[in-house]
Amino acid sequence: MRRSACSKGFCLRTSSGPKLTAFSPRSRKMRQRLAHPRAWSPTSGTIVPLIAGRFTRWTCMPDRLRHSRKSVLALMAVAALVGPVGDARAQAAEELPLTGSAYESASQAYEAFSRGDYAAAVTKARDAIRQRPDVNRLRRLLVEALAASGDLEEADRTASGFIEAGIQDPELVQQRDRVRERISQRAIAAGRPGQQQAVSDRSFQAADSAYKAYARKDYATAIEQARKAVELDPDRRDYRLLLINTLSAGKRPEEAERVATAALADHPGDGEILAQRGYIRVTLRQHAAAADDFAAALQARRSPVRNTRALRLALADASLTAKQPQRALDALKGLRGERSYAVAARAGFALLALSRREEALDAFRNAATYGATAQEKATVTSAEIGLLVDLNRKDEARRRFAEAQSVLSPLAALDLAYLANRVGDDRTADEHFSRARAAGQLKGLGYVDAAYAAKRLYKNDSAAELLKAAIDEAASGRLAIEPQYLFGLRREVGELERTWGAYASLLYGAVGVMPSVPFAPVPTAGNVLQAGSEIYWRPPGIGYRNGAIVEVFGRVFQTLSDETDGPTGISTAQGSVGARWKPFSSFNLVLEASRLFPIGEYARTDGLLRAAFSDGRGTDLRVDVSDWWTWQVYGDLGYYVEEKQTVGAFEARVGRSFRMDGISNRLVLTPFLSVGGGYDSLLDTPEAVGAGAGLNLRYWFRESKHTAPMSFIDINVQYRAKLAGDDRAQGAFAGITLSY
Numbered sequence: 001m002r003r004s005a006c007s008k009g010f011c012l013r014t015s016s017g018p019k020l021t022a023f024s025p026r027s028r029k030m031r032q033r034l035a036h037p038r039a040w041s042p043t044s045g046t047i048v049p050l051i052a053g054r055f056t057r058w059t060c061m062p063d064r065l066r067h068s069r070k071s072v073l074a075l076m077a078v079a080a081l082v083g084p085v086g087d088a089r090a091q092a093a094e095e096l097p098l099t100g101s102a103y104e105s106a107s108q109a110y111e112a113f114s115r116g117d118y119a120a121a122v123t124k125a126r127d128a129i130r131q132r133p134d135v136n137r138l139r140r141l142l143v144e145a146l147a148a149s150g151d152l153e154e155a156d157r158t159a160s161g162f163i164e165a166g167i168q169d170p171e172l173v174q175q176r177d178r179v180r181e182r183i184s185q186r187a188i189a190a191g192r193p194g195q196q197q198a199v200s201d202r203s204f205q206a207a208d209s210a211y212k213a214y215a216r217k218d219y220a221t222a223i224e225q226a227r228k229a230v231e232l233d234p235d236r237r238d239y240r241l242l243l244i245n246t247l248s249a250g251k252r253p254e255e256a257e258r259v260a261t262a263a264l265a266d267h268p269g270d271g272e273i274l275a276q277r278g279y280i281r282v283t284l285r286q287h288a289a290a291a292d293d294f295a296a297a298l299q300a301r302r303s304p305v306r307n308t309r310a311l312r313l314a315l316a317d318a319s320l321t322a323k324q325p326q327r328a329l330d331a332l333k334g335l336r337g338e339r340s341y342a343v344a345a346r347a348g349f350a351l352l353a354l355s356r357r358e359e360a361l362d363a364f365r366n367a368a369t370y371g372a373t374a375q376e377k378a379t380v381t382s383a384e385i386g387l388l389v390d391l392n393r394k395d396e397a398r399r400r401f402a403e404a405q406s407v408l409s410p411l412a413a414l415d416l417a418y419l420a421n422r423v424g425d426d427r428t429a430d431e432h433f434s435r436a437r438a439a440g441q442l443k444g445l446g447y448v449d450a451a452y453a454a455k456r457l458y459k460n461d462s463a464a465e466l467l468k469a470a471i472d473e474a475a476s477g478r479l480a481i482e483p484q485y486l487f488g489l490r491r492e493v494g495e496l497e498r499t500w501g502a503y504a505s506l507l508y509g510a511v512g513v514m515p516s517v518p519f520a521p522v523p524t525a526g527n528v529l530q531a532g533s534e535i536y537w538r539p540p541g542i543g544y545r546n547g548a549i550v551e552v553f554g555r556v557f558q559t560l561s562d563e564t565d566g567p568t569g570i571s572t573a574q575g576s577v578g579a580r581w582k583p584f585s586s587f588n589l590v591l592e593a594s595r596l597f598p599i600g601e602y603a604r605t606d607g608l609l610r611a612a613f614s615d616g617r618g619t620d621l622r623v624d625v626s627d628w629w630t631w632q633v634y635g636d637l638g639y640y641v642e643e644k645q646t647v648g649a650f651e652a653r654v655g656r657s658f659r660m661d662g663i664s665n666r667l668v669l670t671p672f673l674s675v676g677g678g679y680d681s682l683l684d685t686p687e688a689v690g691a692g693a694g695l696n697l698r699y700w701f702r703e704s705k706h707t708a709p710m711s712f713i714d715i716n717v718q719y720r721a722k723l724a725g726d727d728r729a730q731g732a733f734a735g736i737t738l739s740y
Contacts, residue, residue, distance in 0.1 A: 098128075098132060098135065100131075101131060102128050102131040102132040102135075105124050105125075105127040105128035105131065106124070106125075106128040106132075106138060106141075108120070108124045109121045109123075109124035109125040109127075109128060109138075109141055109145070110141070112124060112145075113141065113144070113145055113148070116148075118145045118146075118148045118149035119149060121141070121145035121148075122142060122145045122146055122149065125138055125141045125142040125145055126142060129142060136167065136169040136171075136172065139159075139162050139167065139169070139172060140169070140171060140172055140175060142158060143155050143158055143159045143162075143172065143175050143176070143179070144175070146158060147175075147178075147179050147182070152179055152182055152183045152186070153183065155176075155179045156176060156179050156180055156183065159172055159173075159175055159176035159179065160176060160306075163176065163307070163309065173307060173310055176307070177307065180306065202232050203228075203229045203232035203233035203236070203239065204229075206225045206226070206228040206229035206232060207225070207226065207229040207238075207239055207242060209221070209225040210222045210223075210224075210225035210226040210229060210242055210246060211242070213225060213246075214245075214246055214249065217249075219246060219249050219250030219251075220250065222246040222249070222250070223243070223246045223247055223250050223252070226239065226242045226243040226246045227243055229242065229243075230242075230243050234266075237263070237267055237270065237273075237303070240259065240263040240266075240267070240273070241263075241272065241273065241276065243259055244256050244259050244260050244263065244273070244276050244277075244280070245276070247259060248276075248279075248280055248283070253280050253283045253284050254284065256280045257277060257280045257281060257284065260273055260276055260277035260280060261277065264277070267302070267303075268302075269296070269300050269301065269302045270300065270302050270303045271297045271298075271300030271301075271302065271303050271304040271305045272297075272303045272305055273303070274293045274294075274296050274297035274300060275293065275294065275297040275305050275311055275314075277290075277293050278290045278291075278292075278293030278294040278297065278314065278315075278318070279314070281293060281318075282314070282317075282318055282321075287318045287319075287321040287322035288318075288322040288324065290314075290318040290322075291315055291318035291319045291322055291324065291327060294311055294312075294314050294315035294318060294331075295315055295327075295331075297311055298311055298312065298315065308334070309335060309338075312331045312332065312334050312335055313331075313335075313342055313343075313346065315327075315328070315331040316328040316329075316331045316332050316346045316350070317346070319331060319350075320346065320349055320350060320353065323353070325349075325350040325351075325353035325354045326350075326354065328346060328349075328350040329347065329350045329351070329354075332346060332347050332350070339366075339370060340370050341367050341370040341371045341372060341376050341380070344363050344364075344366045344367035344370055344380075345363070345364070345367040345376070345379070345380050345383075347363045348360045348361075348363030348364040348367055348380065348383060349383070351363055352383070352387065357387055357390060357391055358391075360387060361384060361387050361388070361391070364380045364381075364383045364384040364387065365380075365384060367380040368380045368381050368384065368407075374407075374409075374410045375410045377407055378407055378408050378409070378410040378411045379411075381400075381404050381407050381408060382408060382411060382415065382419055384400065385397050385400050385401050385404070385419060385422070385423060386419065386422055388400060389422050389423060394423065394424065397422070397423045398423045398424060398425065401419065401420065401423045401425060402425075412436070412441060413432045413433075413435035413436040413439060413441060414432070414433070414436040414441045414442065414446060416428075416432040417429045417430075417431075417432035417433040417435075417436055417449075417450070417453070418449070420432060421449065421453060426453050426456045426457050427457060429453040430450070430453045430454055430457055430459070433446075433449070433450035433453055433454075434450075436450075437450065443473065443478070443479075444470070444473055444478065444479045445470065445479065445481070447466045447467065447469045447470035447473065448466070448467065448470045448489065450466050451463045451464075451466035451467045451470070451492075454466060455492075455496070455546050456546050458541075458545045458546060460496045460497070460544060461496075463492075463496055464493050464496040464497050467489050467492055467493050467496070467706075468493060468706045470489060471486065471489055471490060471493070471705070471706050474486050475705070482624060483623050483624045484622060484623055484624040487621070487623045487624075487708055488708075490703070490706060490707050490708040491620065491707075491708040493706050493707050493708075494707040494708055494710045495544065496544065497707070498538065498544070498710070499537065499538050499540075499543065500535070500536060500537045500538065501535075501536055501739070501740060502533065502534065502535045502536070502740045503533060503534045503737065503738065503739055503740070504532070504533040504737070504738045505530075505531070505532055505533075505735060505736065505737040505738070506529070506530075506531050506560075506735065506736050506737075507529070507530050507531075507532075507734075507735040507737075508527065508528070508529045508530075508732075508733065508734045508735065509527035509528070509529075509728075509731060509732060509733040509734070513649070513651060513676060513716070513718070513733050513735065527563045527728065527731060528559055528561065528562045528563070528564075528566075529559070529560045529561040529562075530557055530558065530559050530560065531557070531558060531560055532555065532556060532557030532558070533555070533556055533557075534553055534554065534555040534556075535553065535554055536551040536552065536553035536554075537551065537552050537553075538550065538551055538552075539552065546585050547582075547584075547585030547586060548581075548582055548583055548584060548585055549580075549581070549582040550579065550580075550581050550582075551579065551580050552577075552578075552579045553577070553578060553579070553580065553594075554575075554576070554577045555575070555576045555577070555578075555594070556573060556574070556575050556576075556599065557573075557574050558570065558572045558573040558574065558599075558600065559572040567600075567602040569600075570599075570600050571600035571601050571602045572600050572602050572603060573598075573599035573600040573603060574596060574598065574599065574600070574603040574604065575596070575597045575598070575599045575603070576594045576595060576596045576597065576608070577594060577595055577597075578592060578593050578594025578595060578608075579592070579593060579594075580592040580593075588613060588614050588615055589611070589612070589613050590611070590612050590613075591610070591611050592608075592609070592610040592611070592612075593607070593608070593609055593610075594607070594608050594610075595607055595608075596608055596640075604640075604643070605642070606640045606641060606642045606643055607640070607641035607642060608638055608639070608640055608641070609638065609639045609641065610636065610637065610638040610639075611636075611637050611638075612634070612635065612636040612637070613634070613635050614632065614633065614634045614635075615632070615633055616630065616631055616632035616633065617629075617630065617631055618630030618631065618657060619632060620708075621659075621666065621668060621700050621708070621709065622657070622659065623665075626658065626659045626661060627656060627657060627658045627659065628656070628657050629654075629655075629656055629657075630654070630655055630656070630657045630670060630672075631652075631653065631654040631655075632651075632652070632653050633650075633651070633652045634649075634650060634651050634652075635648070635649070635650040636648060636649045636650070643682075645680070645681055645682050646679070646680075646681040647678070647679065647680050647681070648678065648679040649676070649677070649678045649679070650676060650677060650678075651674055651675070651676030651677075652674065652675055652676070653672045653673065653674035653675075653676075653694070654672060654673055654674075655670045655671050655672025655673065655696075656670065656671060656672075657669070657670040658670070664699070666699060666700040666701060666709060667697070667698075667699050667700075668697070668698050668699075668700075669695070669696070669697050670695070670696040670697075670698070671693070671694075671695050672693065672694055672695075672696065672718075673691075673692075673693050673694075674691065674692060674693070674694055674718060674720070675689070675690070675691040675723070676689070676690065676691075676720070676729070677689035677690060677723075677724075677725065677729045678728065678729060683726065685725055685726040686725075686726075687724065687725040687726065688722075688724075688725040688726035688727070688728045688729035689722075689723040689724040689725055689729055690720035690721060690722050690723055690729035690730045691720055691721060691723050692718055692719045692720030692721055693718060693719065694716065694717060694718025694719070694733075695716075695717055695718070696714065696715070696716045697714070697715045697716075698712050698713070698714045698715075699712060699713045700712045701713075702740070710740075711738075711739055711740045712738075712739050713736070713737070713738050713739075714735075714736070714737045714738075714739070715735075715736050716733075716734065716735045716736075716737075717732070717733070717734045718732075718733050718734075719731070719732050719733070720733065
């Protein structure tokens with residue numbers, strides 16, 4: 001059997017027997033590790049997998065040590081090298097590659113570590129740090145080498161010095177804590193009298209087995225053995241901590257919390273146990289309770305937590321998540337002299353939650369200057385820009401967003417999309433929403449937000465597709481949204497995809513009566529019965545632009561009866577062609593220009609200019625309630641250019657709509673009260689105003705999974721009494737309309 005290099009009483013060998021040989025820094029693989037920080041760190045690369053997975057037993061440990069408590073210390077020396085690797089890798093990903101003499105010193109330090117020459121590793125690591133103080137993985141290597149050499153106190157002092165100097169590296173904190181645990185265990189083992197050692201051998205052996213199982217990530221065995229150690233020696237606080245840690249690592253946080261709570265009953269006010277339970281409660285999303293534990297741990301006199309900085313930051317995080325921002329600020333007061341990202345960023349979010357926005361803005365800007373990594377700078381820069389929007393400084397926010405594109409680049413595509421959306425940069429938002437969808441990040445309401453960004457860019461096909469995806473998510477149960485909101489999304493799809501439509505109507509006495517179609521002809525006098533139809537088309541590209549609409553139409557109307565004894569029938573057929581424009585997305589003003597031409601002999605040739613405005617609430621179908629209030633206002637003004645005639649109409653109505661579910665859930669009956677009137681400049685009494693009550697019945701149809709009903713049949717009847725002006729605004733009024 002060949003032995004590997006021994007250090008301080010223990011050695012390792014591989015399962016296959018050969019000694020772990022040194023690797024050459026001159027090899028291509030080693031050069032890649034040193035040159036590219038993502039490739040290797042003391043706890044994430046070559047050494048740790050060998051220790052954690054390939055070494056199977058101790059081979060040159062002295063017999064007297066192999067059966068003593070000191071074997072726990074030897075095992076912990078290995079466990080100190082086996083730690084979480086995700087944070088170290090994430091942070092190392094932001095570090096610049098090593099080059100030149102720093103590269104050479106680092107390669108020699110790694111090589112010395114691999115062959116067990118820890119003194120040389122310490123010297124070379126210190127030299128590399130002197131040349132490249134920005135590289136945290138070199139600091140971790142130095143601490144590892146000191147610990148491996150057996151100088152645990154110096155390893156503790158070195159790691160603590162780095163942390164107290166403001167180095168932001170979670171893995172370094174974990175290393176320091178593991179070193180301190182080893183120091184504690186060594187002190188306990190050294191203080192045991194010989195006869196007591198024999199008595200506690202079984203509990204010690206169980207703990208020893210637990211540590212070994214933990215090191216190889218066999219958490220089930222670690223939990224079993226740690227539990228056994230606690231049962232055999234329930235007074236040993238360290239065994240309780242071991243059981244808590246193994247349960248946490250084994251993803252059994254509920255049980256870990258129960259064990260921690262029981263341990264605190266036996267060891268009240270124990271700072272370390274309180275801190276551990278706090279972290280467990282964070283995992284359980286019990287953030288307020290976790291904050292209580294962290295606060296108690298900070299005040300603990302029994303087994304106080306040495307790393308109060310980490311505890312204050314944990315207290316601030318838990319308090320923020322528990323919506324206790326003032327408590328978070330109070331926790332950070334103990335670190336007020338620290339100029340670091342960790343403190344400034346948390347203070348910024350706490351101040352923001354307290355609506356102290358100007359102070360939060362300063363904190364975020366400070367955090368950006370302290371940020372150690374690109375991700376940190378991106379996070380607080382994003383918060384700064386969002387806060388500028390909240391402060392109604394949108395122009396400044398837009399400029400800052402444009403300037404900070406490179407700083408913001410580490411953010412996920414979806415986060416960038418929402419940030420661009422907030423500052424009003426729809427084009428950039430659309431680009432990032434597309435990237436997020438391609439990466440599989442877009443889901444749920446993200447489809448809706450992406451659709452509206454595309455809609456504002458007049459990308460109707462894309463917007464409709466995204467809304468359909470959201471509707472499909474809702475149909476599958478992956479997106480929980482209110483029924484009426486879902487109906488509104490389907491209504492949006494219908495508008496985005498509509499390219500043409502048609503109307504047919506039969507109207508009687510429609511002076512001052514709101515039409516069911518956009519532009520029925522304005523009656524000029526008396527009670528007349530008119531029939532008509534229209535077909536319209538929305539030109540591609542300009543037909544529908546985020547709620548602004550352009551339509552080209554052709555229209556034919558004729559008078560079927562006239563109480564003033566005017567002509568009726570085909571001889572009154574009036575044709576017209578024209579265009580109408582709704583220039584605003586959210587303001588329902590429509591402008592129309594048309595050319596009238598005669599089909600019958602009594603029709604006119606003229607030009608007509610019209611403007612109409614309408615507004616209302618509750619006029620669409622409701623699917624979330626069976627009855628609801630509704631109101632509408634409408635005004636229409638027209639001018640015949642050649643005849644120099646001005647005509648107009650207006651109506652306001654308020655009523656209660658009832659969905660007739662007993663017949664059809666698409667049938668709506670609305671009783672209403674109204675006031676309306678008309679104007680005709682050629683009449684002796686131009687104005688006419690009346691008020692009364694009416695009844696409207698509307699049936700919606702032609703819908704699909706992705707579109708709300710796109711057509712309806714509308715029947716309207718009402719009776720009015722005269723209020724002012726001519727008599728033509730009183731009496732009965734009726735109409736039936738088909739909108740397709």
